[in-house]
Amino acid sequence: MKFDIEYSIPFSQQGKSVCSSFSNSVRLFEGTSLFVKHKKISVEYREFLKLKKAWKEEIIFESNLNNIFSNSNYINIIKIGKTALPWIIKDLKKGGGYWFVALNKITGINPIKEENRGVYEQMRKDWLEWADKNYLNERSIIITERIS
Structure with a gap:
């Protein structure tokens, strides 16, 4: 639910600090507050970064793909x-590593074309094209999910 209506409400001097935006009020009380949602995502993002760093450190000299993906x-x-997903896609855009198995496991989709299998740059390009077509970016995923 989205409201872009602003109401002009007369406030006393003390009340001027109160938010007069109806849309902000609705968002604050819609299920879980935005503060809690951002806090949860922030915690998960920090965990993701910690895991990604540890994974990359542990596989830096690894050539066996089984070992890379079973880490x-x-x-x-x-x-x-x-x-x-948005964090993986963001890392993939930077050329960040072998995220193809993780993307496949999380989405249940494999957009890699048959002729591109085994060619890192082409597989990366196929996943990034899929992400663009499916509006997969940080904003679309975070904003549309609700925390139960």
Whole structure:
């Protein structure tokens, strides 16, 4: 639910600090407050960063893809679920690593074209194209999810 209506409400001097935005009031009391939602995402994001750093440190000299994808930190990133998608996509845009298995496990989708399999840059491009087509960015995922 989105309201962009602003109401002009007369306030006393003490009341001028009160928010007169109806849309902000609705968002504050819609299920869980925005503060709690951002706090939860902030905690999850910090956890994601910690896991990503540990994963990359542990696999830096690893050439066996099985070991890369079975690393406990990588598995824990997958367990974060769809909340981690925008962060994974952001890292992938920077050329951040082998996120293809995690993306597939989280989304249940594999947009990599047959002819691109095994070619990192092409697989990366296929996933980024999929993300763009599906509006997969930080704002669309975080804003549309509700915390139960």
